[in-house]
Amino acid sequence: MKRTRGKKGRVEGRTTPWKALAEVRDLIGDEPRTREYLIEHLHKIQDKYHHISNRHILSLAIEMELPMAEVYETATFYHHFDVIKPGGTPPPALTVRVCESMTCEMFGAKQLIKDLEEKIPSKVRIQPVPCVGRCNTAPVTIVGMNPIGNATVDAVNNAISKKQTAPELPDCIDYKAYKKDGGYKTLADCVAGKHKADDIIKILEDSNLRGLGGAGFPVGKKWRILCEQRAPKMVAINIDEGEPGTFKDRFYLEKDPHRFIEGTLIASWAIGDVDKVYIYLRDEYAGCREMLENEIDKLVKDPPCKIPPLYLRRGAGAYICGEESAMIESIEGKKGMPRLRPPYVAQVGLFGYPTLEQNMESMHWVRDIIEKGADWFASQGRHDRKGLRSFSVSGRVKKPGVHLAPAGITMKELIDEYCGGMLDGHEFYGYFPGGASGGILPASLGDVPLDFDTLQEHGCFIGSAAIVVLSHRDSAKAMALNAMRFFEDESCGQCTPCRAGTAKAVHLMEKDEWDAPLLEELAQAMEDTSICGLGQAAPNPLRCAIKYFPEEFE
Numbered sequence: 001m002k003r004t005r006g007k008k009g010r011v012e013g014r015t016t017p018w019k020a021l022a023e024v025r026d027l028i029g030d031e032p033r034t035r036e037y038l039i040e041h042l043h044k045i046q047d048k049y050h051h052i053s054n055r056h057i058l059s060l061a062i063e064m065e066l067p068m069a070e071v072y073e074t075a076t077f078y079h080h081f082d083v084i085k086p087g088g089t090p091p092p093a094l095t096v097r098v099c100e101s102m103t104c105e106m107f108g109a110k111q112l113i114k115d116l117e118e119k120i121p122s123k124v125r126i127q128p129v130p131c132v133g134r135c136n137t138a139p140v141t142i143v144g145m146n147p148i149g150n151a152t153v154d155a156v157n158n159a160i161s162k163k164q165t166a167p168e169l170p171d172c173i174d175y176k177a178y179k180k181d182g183g184y185k186t187l188a189d190c191v192a193g194k195h196k197a198d199d200i201i202k203i204l205e206d207s208n209l210r211g212l213g214g215a216g217f218p219v220g221k222k223w224r225i226l227c228e229q230r231a232p233k234m235v236a237i238n239i240d241e242g243e244p245g246t247f248k249d250r251f252y253l254e255k256d257p258h259r260f261i262e263g264t265l266i267a268s269w270a271i272g273d274v275d276k277v278y279i280y281l282r283d284e285y286a287g288c289r290e291m292l293e294n295e296i297d298k299l300v301k302d303p304p305c306k307i308p309p310l311y312l313r314r315g316a317g318a319y320i321c322g323e324e325s326a327m328i329e330s331i332e333g334k335k336g337m338p339r340l341r342p343p344y345v346a347q348v349g350l351f352g353y354p355t356l357e358q359n360m361e362s363m364h365w366v367r368d369i370i371e372k373g374a375d376w377f378a379s380q381g382r383h384d385r386k387g388l389r390s391f392s393v394s395g396r397v398k399k400p401g402v403h404l405a406p407a408g409i410t411m412k413e414l415i416d417e418y419c420g421g422m423l424d425g426h427e428f429y430g431y432f433p434g435g436a437s438g439g440i441l442p443a444s445l446g447d448v449p450l451d452f453d454t455l456q457e458h459g460c461f462i463g464s465a466a467i468v469v470l471s472h473r474d475s476a477k478a479m480a481l482n483a484m485r486f487f488e489d490e491s492c493g494q495c496t497p498c499r500a501g502t503a504k505a506v507h508l509m510e511k512d513e514w515d516a517p518l519l520e521e522l523a524q525a526m527e528d529t530s531i532c533g534l535g536q537a538a539p540n541p542l543r544c545a546i547k548y549f550p551e552e553f554e
Contacts, residue, residue, distance in 0.1 A: 020058070021063065033065070034064075035064070035066065037064075038064065041064070042060070042078075050090070050091065052075055053084050057075060077318065091125050095127050097128075097141060097142040099130070099139065100482075101130050101131035101135075101245075102135075102245065102483065104140055106395060106470075106474055108139055113128055116141075130319065131245070131486070132147065134250075135468070136400035142284065143156060144166065145167045146164050168287055169290055170254035170255070172256065172257055173256045173258065175299055178256070178258040184305075185304075186266065186371060187262050187304060187305060195370075197271075201227070204220035204366070205374075206375075207220070208377070208386040209377060210452060212361040212362045212390070212464065213358075214359075219366075223271055229271075229354035233273050233354045234274065234276055234278065234355040235276075235355065235357075235358075236350055236358075237264055237279045237357075237358055238322065238327055239280060239281045239285075239359075240281070240322045241464065242318075243322065244435050244468075244483070245394055245436065247392045248465070250285055251402040253360065257295050260363040261363075263366030264277060267356060267363065268356075275309075276308055277310050278311045278312075280321070280330065281314060283315045284317075296310050296312060313330070319490035321336040324357040325338045325345055325349075327357070328345060328350050332350065335492070337492045340531065345357050380407065381407040382407070382449070383409075383449040384408065384449075385449055385454070389409075392464070392466045393418075393419055394468055395431070396470065396473075407451045408454070411445075411446040411447075412447060414467070415446075415469065428443045428469070429470045429476075430548070431446070432467065432468040432541075433460050433461070434460065434462045435464060436487070437463060437533070437540055438455075438461050439455075440480065440549075450462055450465070461537075477514075479541065480542045481506070483538075484502060484505050484506050484538065484542060488505075494531060495530055495531040498534055498538065501526040501535060501538070505526075505538070508522070519539075519546070522539070526538060
């Protein structure tokens with residue numbers, strides 16, 4: 001039933017909260033009131049008041065002409081919106097988020113949370129949270145929006161006392177410097193007709209560049225599929241990297257943001273008839289967001305050639321939005337729930353149009369591959385594999401960080417050649433080859449080539465190449481439980497196998513003795529019947545812990 005309004009704007013059944021409505025209108029200003037801006041407008045309220053009241057929910061619903069229930073259910077879906085029910089108490093103005101995911105737990109996050117709760121002033125909220133994308137400096141806290149790596153109580157207290165709650169902007173290669181070094185020339189040549197789209201796509205196909213967000217679908221093949229779709233088309237770039245252990249996209253974004261933007265614009269030209277380009281960035285990367293807004297503004301004001309409109313969209317703390325269709329739902333201003341397929345995103349994506357969805361790092365390599373040739377990239381592999389891989393390495397190694405290495409390198413080679421070896425006093429015990437969902441392998445399988453399609457026979461996959469290295473002082477059983485708790489917290493709740501399965505698995509895994517047959521029965525049900533990859537891959541760590549680390553169950 002459509003709502004009706006009285007002469008003074010009163011919605012039938014509710015009294016208009018005039019003060020809150022004025023505050024919402026002031027925050028939104030002249031920006032559109034269409035549904036796709038709902039999450040952006042919720043962010044404005046959260047940033048200003050550090051919570052979202054029921055009155056602001058109603059006011060936003062009135063202003064955007066949406067049912068209040070839709071605004072409420074969207075706001076409560078995302079972790080970063082503090083929605084306060086009527087009569088509830090708003091949180092303190094300052095929140096200190098403390099990562100409790102795998103690597104941070106290995107480096108003392110549990111004790112850090114306890115110490116902060118005891119020693120930080122009560123006017124500050126201490127909030128345990130999932131991975132924040134800075135695993136190489138574990139344990140990590142975020143004071144307001146200011147990330148602190150290798151965090152201690154003293155470091156957090158110091159940031160609070162000095163009111164250091166804003167993020168530092170990355171010292172990146174800016175638009176001027178990028179153009180001076182030949183940036184956007186390849187794009188301009190493409191638009192000017194000096195290259196044919198078919199030739200560019202063929203170069204990418206020959207290079208063996210694959211989607212580097214986790215799925216590994218060949219980039220050139222995806223572009224060719226989009227060429228065949230009806231106009232208009234959309235492009236959506238995924239920089240939500242929420243997989244525990246992953247931080248490679250942030251690494252490249254902080255250093256050279258225009259390289260992926262140029263790759264994205266070349267893709268838009270190659271597939272043809274692109275109406276808009278959307279960039280979806282995870283909310284934890286606040287410094288990157290401000291920097292990227294500045295750099296996109298520079299590009300738009302002085303473009304090297306004709307380019308489609310660029311829109312930056314801000315995530316709100318939902319791991320599930322790393323899944324391509326869930327990300328599209330979020331860009332549209334909805335709950336980030338995966339869509340049933342078919343139809344596929346390439347056919348029916350953003351706003352119902354054919355959409356090219358790509359990971360940010362995949363686009364980072366496009367310019368180099370075109371300028372240096374397909375063989376330059378394809379010849380980089382090792383152990384009969386092709387290409388380069390950006391490994392986000394954290395855990396018990398001397399040099400954690402993003403390491404660019406040949407595809408197919410083994411774990412032992414990666415530790416010895418790129419990571420400076422294991423930390424003193426630590427022996428290589430096991431590793432996650434693909435973040436929390438990629439499973440866990442023992443040191444005895446440290447000679448398996450790390451690449452797409454090489455780990456499946458062992459019950460694992462490389463995904464986004466998020467490597468977490470365990471030593472003999474760590475427990476695969478404890479890390480599997482940490483991963484399952486993450487999946488329980490991040491399940492969107494749409495399907496019962498994932499929603500109920502992850503919760504049941506956590507309950508069973510918290511026991512001193514695991515019921516292996518029951519856990520396997522549960523894992524099989526989740527794998528077979530969950531709608532998306534979250535529920536399907538969630539059992540990987542528990543299965544691997546049981547299979548490869550039997551000594552922990554004796």
